[in-house]
Amino acid sequence: MEQIIANGLYLGAQYALIALGLTLIFSLMNVLNFAHGQMYVFGGFVTYTVVAQFKLPFVVGLLASAVVLAVMGALIEKFLFRPVIRKSKRDESTMLLAAGIAFFLDAVILLLFGEKQRGVPKIVNGVFNWDMRIIMPYDRILIGLLAIALIVAFILFMQYSRTGRAMRALAQDRVAAELMGVDVDRYSMIGFALGAMLAGLVGGLLVTITGVNLGMGGPTSIKAFLMIMIGGAGVISGAIAGGFILGMMESVGLTVLAAYGDVTYLAIFAALMIFLAIRPQGLMGKPWG
Amino acid sequence: MTAPILEIKHVTKRYGGLTANNDVSFDVAPREILSVIGPNGAGKSTLFKQIAGFVNPTSGEVTFKGSRISGLPPHKVARLGVVRTFQETTIFKSMTVRENVIVAHHLRSRASLLGFFFGTRQAQSDEADFARSADDIIGFLGLDAIRDEMASNLPQGHLRALGMAIGLATQPEVILLDEPFAGMNHDETMRMVGLVRRLRDERGLTVLLVEHDMPAVMKISDRIVCINFGEKIAEGTPAEIQANPRVIEAYLGSEDAAIGV
Amino acid sequence: MTPVRLLGIGAFLIGVFVLVPLFIRLSGRWDLYYTLTSVALLSVGAAGVWLTFYIGRINIGQGAYALLGGYVSAILVTQWGVSFWLTLPLAALTCSAVSVLIGLPILRLRGVYFAMVTLVLTEVARLTALALPITNGAKGITSIPLPGKLSIFGLTLIPDFATLENPKLAFYLMAAVLMVLTYLVLWRMVNSRLGHLCRSLQQNEELSASIGVNTAMLRVLAYAISSFFGGLAGAMFVAISQSIYPSSFAVSDSVNFMLYCFLGGLGYVFGPLLGTLLLYFGWDLLSVAKEYQLLIYSGAMIILMLVLPNGVLSLLDRKGGQK
Numbered sequence: 001m002e003q004i005i006a007n008g009l010y011l012g013a014q015y016a017l018i019a020l021g022l023t024l025i026f027s028l029m030n031v032l033n034f035a036h037g038q039m040y041v042f043g044g045f046v047t048y049t050v051v052a053q054f055k056l057p058f059v060v061g062l063l064a065s066a067v068v069l070a071v072m073g074a075l076i077e078k079f080l081f082r083p084v085i086r087k088s089k090r091d092e093s094t095m096l097l098a099a100g101i102a103f104f105l106d107a108v109i110l111l112l113f114g115e116k117q118r119g120v121p122k123i124v125n126g127v128f129n130w131d132m133r134i135i136m137p138y139d140r141i142l143i144g145l146l147a148i149a150l151i152v153a154f155i156l157f158m159q160y161s162r163t164g165r166a167m168r169a170l171a172q173d174r175v176a177a178e179l180m181g182v183d184v185d186r187y188s189m190i191g192f193a194l195g196a197m198l199a200g201l202v203g204g205l206l207v208t209i210t211g212v213n214l215g216m217g218g219p220t221s222i223k224a225f226l227m228i229m230i231g232g233a234g235v236i237s238g239a240i241a242g243g244f245i246l247g248m249m250e251s252v253g254l255t256v257l258a259a260y261g262d263v264t265y266l267a268i269f270a271a272l273m274i275f276l277a278i279r280p281q282g283l284m285g286k287p288w289g
Numbered sequence: 290m291t292a293p294i295l296e297i298k299h300v301t302k303r304y305g306g307l308t309a310n311n312d313v314s315f316d317v318a319p320r321e322i323l324s325v326i327g328p329n330g331a332g333k334s335t336l337f338k339q340i341a342g343f344v345n346p347t348s349g350e351v352t353f354k355g356s357r358i359s360g361l362p363p364h365k366v367a368r369l370g371v372v373r374t375f376q377e378t379t380i381f382k383s384m385t386v387r388e389n390v391i392v393a394h395h396l397r398s399r400a401s402l403l404g405f406f407f408g409t410r411q412a413q414s415d416e417a418d419f420a421r422s423a424d425d426i427i428g429f430l431g432l433d434a435i436r437d438e439m440a441s442n443l444p445q446g447h448l449r450a451l452g453m454a455i456g457l458a459t460q461p462e463v464i465l466l467d468e469p470f471a472g473m474n475h476d477e478t479m480r481m482v483g484l485v486r487r488l489r490d491e492r493g494l495t496v497l498l499v500e501h502d503m504p505a506v507m508k509i510s511d512r513i514v515c516i517n518f519g520e521k522i523a524e525g526t527p528a529e530i531q532a533n534p535r536v537i538e539a540y541l542g543s544e545d546a547a548i549g550v
Numbered sequence: 551m552t553p554v555r556l557l558g559i560g561a562f563l564i565g566v567f568v569l570v571p572l573f574i575r576l577s578g579r580w581d582l583y584y585t586l587t588s589v590a591l592l593s594v595g596a597a598g599v600w601l602t603f604y605i606g607r608i609n610i611g612q613g614a615y616a617l618l619g620g621y622v623s624a625i626l627v628t629q630w631g632v633s634f635w636l637t638l639p640l641a642a643l644t645c646s647a648v649s650v651l652i653g654l655p656i657l658r659l660r661g662v663y664f665a666m667v668t669l670v671l672t673e674v675a676r677l678t679a680l681a682l683p684i685t686n687g688a689k690g691i692t693s694i695p696l697p698g699k700l701s702i703f704g705l706t707l708i709p710d711f712a713t714l715e716n717p718k719l720a721f722y723l724m725a726a727v728l729m730v731l732t733y734l735v736l737w738r739m740v741n742s743r744l745g746h747l748c749r750s751l752q753q754n755e756e757l758s759a760s761i762g763v764n765t766a767m768l769r770v771l772a773y774a775i776s777s778f779f780g781g782l783a784g785a786m787f788v789a790i791s792q793s794i795y796p797s798s799f800a801v802s803d804s805v806n807f808m809l810y811c812f813l814g815g816l817g818y819v820f821g822p823l824l825g826t827l828l829l830y831f832g833w834d835l836l837s838v839a840k841e842y843q844l845l846i847y848s849g850a851m852i853i854l855m856l857v858l859p860n861g862v863l864s865l866l867d868r869k870g871g872q873k
Contacts, residue, residue: 026662030662032662032665032666034805080852080856083856084855084856084859087859087860088859088860089817089859089860090816090860092603092608092812092816093812093855093859093860095608095665095808095812096808096809096812096813096851096855097852097855099805099808099809100809100848100851100852100855101848101852103844103847103848103851104844104845104848104849104851104852106844106848107842107844107845107847107848107849108845110841110844111841111842111845218801218802222669222670222673222801225666225669225670226666226670228666229663229666229667229670233662233663263677263681265673265677266674266677266678266681269670269673269674269677270674272667272670273652273655273656273667273670273671273674274655276655276656276659276663276667277655277656277658280658280659280663281663
């Protein structure tokens with residue numbers, strides 16, 4: 001029992017971090033970032049390159065992932081999303097663009113890093129064992145705690161910093177924010193960069209444990225969509241709740257349903273469908289996003 | 290007095306702890322122009338939505354010609370003959386004016402959707418009827434000059450007339466107009482007042498409207514119902530309403546436009 | 551119908567049924583048949599996705615229905631010995647029926663929510679296929695016999711594919727006929743009252759309801775037709791590849807269906823057809839670029855989006871004004 005909860009918390013912390021970036025981008029620009037999973041994978045590969053190839057400390061790798069992805073996010077927003085949003089007749093056009101970017105990042109990852117599964121050596125050794133009730137390697141605990149620290153930092157940033165407040169105003173009402181003198185273009189760009197950076201950071205964290213490979217992008221995006229649907233799209237608390245709920249469900253499902261083969265996700269999806277039929281806006285979302 | 294066409298009976302609507310309408314009752318006679326007035330947030334729009342089937346009352350009911358329409362979905366209410374126009378300029382944006390009106394003739398189709406697909410004779414005659422009727426309505430509302438304009442390119446005043454044209458296309462018996470004069474200057478308002486009168490006089494409609502513009506309301510209405518804080522506080526002819534101390538109090542107590550002609 | 555349009559349609563039909571086979575015979579590029587057959591079938595699925603766009607919903611779940619249609623046909627053919635030609639409509643109808651059940655709750659969702667749920671639906675379909683015994687799990691269903699003879703009152707309409715010396719050509723013609731019929735239906739639908747009502751739904755659901763349109767019913771109807779096309783495409787694909795696996799139609803296929811529609815243009819009936827042709831054919835042609843294939847392909851897609859955010863067919867608008 002305790003083991004399941006511990007696993008759920010560990011998974012949930014990472015998931016919440018991924019969902020936060022996605023929901024931030026969605027709330028600011030009404031863009032569903034299909035490339036989020038690819039950004040996560042890219043972040044993982046950057047850390048891998050810095051740590052395993054250049055033999056630099058892990059912290060440097062993590063910082064490099066954050067910086068590279070933030071710059072990438074800013075550029076994507078400025079040169080791709082902004083012009084398309086301005087010119088297109090329907091909001092949905094950004095979806096094609098996002099999907100195109102997802103493919104493009106896949107191609108870049110393939111060319112730069114190859115198809116192989118990559119990982120870096122454990123950053124700490126040893127296994128935590130509490131009376132055989134909770135068994136968890138120390139590196140997982142460390143990564144889980146780091147993820148939670150990042151979530152807390154993100155919330156504090158959004159609550160108290162000037163930039164965070166401006167972005168929240170923007171998310172609530174674009175027109176009103178513009179009237180209040182918020183530089184919409186600038187904060188959209190910062191928001192996108194921040195969202196991408198979060199994805200990159202999670203990639204950097206997880207490369208130490210599960211490693212990364214090219215094929216992980218798409219499934220990660222889907223999981224992230226699930227989380228923000230559970231919690232409600234565009235809401236920070238919803239993304240965190242969605243992340244932890246999915247992590248918990250996965251952890252419980254993998255234990256309880258293990259006997260029936262790989263039906264955990266089927267059960268989660270079915271539950272989600274029923275949940276959304278009853279509550280379309282998710283746990284904490286505004287009606288119709 | 291003839292039997293009422295529309296009866297609002299003890300309608301109450303609560304949202305959580307908030308009461309939008311509390312035990313509102315009144316009747317509407319056939320071919321009457323009745324206005325519902327009240328300060329902002331008094332619950333006029335909520336009442337309208339309940340009559341048109343967009344919101345279900347918490348308790349009480351609305352009947353049309355004796356049968357209950359509250360609680361039915363909007364398309365069924367429309368089918369029976371009670372149709373609303375919208376406060377916002379709600380139209381089909383990327384259709385022309387004429388397409389807007391033609392598509393709104395949906396309720397009058399006698400051919401099935403499959404019939405339309407195969408272009409049966411019934412469907413063709415329906416289409417011809419719709420086109421004729423649409424042109425008729427467009428003429429009635431004086432929109433001839435802009436009939437082939439994209440609706441998204443129209444100025445405010447025309448949009449409202451188009452909204453009315455869409456409502457008329459369903460051949461309603463009762464039409465609910467949600468703030469038809471909002472944002473109009475004096476001349477436009479007077480033109481619209483004339484138009485609403487003609488809906489009744491030439492097309493035999495019963496008109497129920499929600500409005501802020503007091504001079505227009507006084508001019509146009511046969512009777513007026515005044516709502517404040519979700520409750521009906523007065524009902525009567527324009528002259529009676531103007532002299533009613535509770536109405537005056539309601540309006541003085543708010544920042545709304547002063548009452549009077 | 552204007553003479554110009556009739557001429558265009560005639561040219562298109564001659565191109566599809568005469569010129570393409572002629573060109574392939576002369577050039578000896580038999581492999582093109584497979585590509586073009588795929589284009590034709592994918593465009594049938596894309597037509598369905600386009601229809602859901604037409605009622606204002608972003609559908610990224612067509613892969614689920616293609617997979618379902620494929621499995622229904624495969625199971626009926628291999629386990630019950632039903633003729634393929636009968637399973638084709640059955641598969642499509644099954645998809646419609648299932649889509650009604652699924653659509654009733656989820657079509658209440660709008661915008662990104664609907665898009666995400668349909669995306670998840672594709673994944674659900676794949677996992678279900680993996681989990682169920684009847685679909686044979688990850689091993690899938692293989693060695694499905696080629697379509698047999700179709701005859702009515704002793705008159706052979708379609709010969710047994712196994713006896714043909716060139717089944718590739720037969721499949722191509724079959725797929726092309728299916729495509730032409732699909733687009734004929736779609737075109738007729740969009741230009742009849744049903745299409746006008748769908749358009750009213752896309753532009754304003756509340757107003758649509760207030761003029762007496764049963765919006766819930768219409769949404770489900772459009773979705774059911776959309777899924778019908780998906781099932782049709784899926785069943786046909788399975789007949790060609792003679793096998794089906796849970797991964798035969800995955801999330802990427804669902805996304806691709808949506809991309810075909812976007813690229814061609816959401817406002818044009820033939821948009822998905824053009825989009826499928828450009829993207830699928832483009833992808834195929836780019837295989838000469840080897841490891842740079844995906845890079846060039848996705849790069850081109852992004853550039854197209856920047857230049858023509860409303861689809862390739864919006865070029866027509868710029869030249870000819872409003873349609």
